[in-house]
Amino acid sequence: MKISTLLLGGAFLMSASVMAQNPNLMENANKGATGDKGAMAQNGWECWKFPFTYDEINEEITVSDPEQMTWDANGPGGNNVRWENKGAAVKYEGSTYNGNVAFIRWDNGSIHSCWYVYPVEITTPGIYEFSMLAGEWSNCSADSDKSYLKTNGNEAAVMVAFSDKRGPEGIKWNLNVSDEDLAVSQIGLPGEGEGKLFILPKTANDFAELQKCTAEVDARNAGTYYVQFLGSHALDVMADFQLRLLQAFPDGSGVEEISSASVESVTYFGIDGTVLSNPAKGSLVIEKKTMSDGSVKTCKKIIR
Structure with missing residues (x-):
């Protein structure tokens, strides 16, 4: 196979055609024994609660001090956040999905403000492609004021954010935006290169339908970054988490920000x-x- 590279100042840029050859930085995020409530935490997953208050008059959000949730019977893991293989009850592109899916939920008042977080180590600054399969499993409904994301109850919403800090800090939010009136975020949507909002149709016909969700995200520097998930009031299923280098930044470059x-x-x-x-x-x-x-x-x- 011929692989084209562009040499510049000691750095090289890889084309999208060879992206699949780059390692999946979220490979361990997909591991864990079926039904083991602690398996996700053992493979790097974290859960953080970021309570907030929203001032509708001034359209300002104030986030309280974060609290790391324990991943056991008393934490989100005890609320069915775990890997399961549901066979024909989960489908992708019309066929049974033969594999584990992660049950991740925001359908309880105590976890409305939870962020599920997966740390990754970036060694090559550049543009990365995040992807996953995701669908709504059950309990989708209109949200309370404790939820970062609100829907009309006919769809679920999941936001993926990418930052070198956990939680809302460090992300440049685009405020006062929605996605075709299907979902509204009280905190705004991530800016370009910092994440994306996904709409998940409500489960019908007695099975959950997974859809492919992708987003390009930027890592401006080497170091620890966090792939983070927050959602509307629902119990969702997710699988096949991937984060791969799409294109490296040349030495000394990045994303220039000028008004x-x-x-x-x-x-x-x-x-x-x-x-x-x-x-x-x-x-x-x-x-x-x-x-x-x-x-x-x-x-x-x-x-x-």
């Missing part, structure tokens, strides 16, 4: 200096920004 109001014009150049009018997604370019104060800023970036 768009101060940008007069943007020009893209290839590495050879050729002007690019419409650079392809996934390509490495040199971006030149002319600012309103007359200054010029350049950086290497990957087109998203």
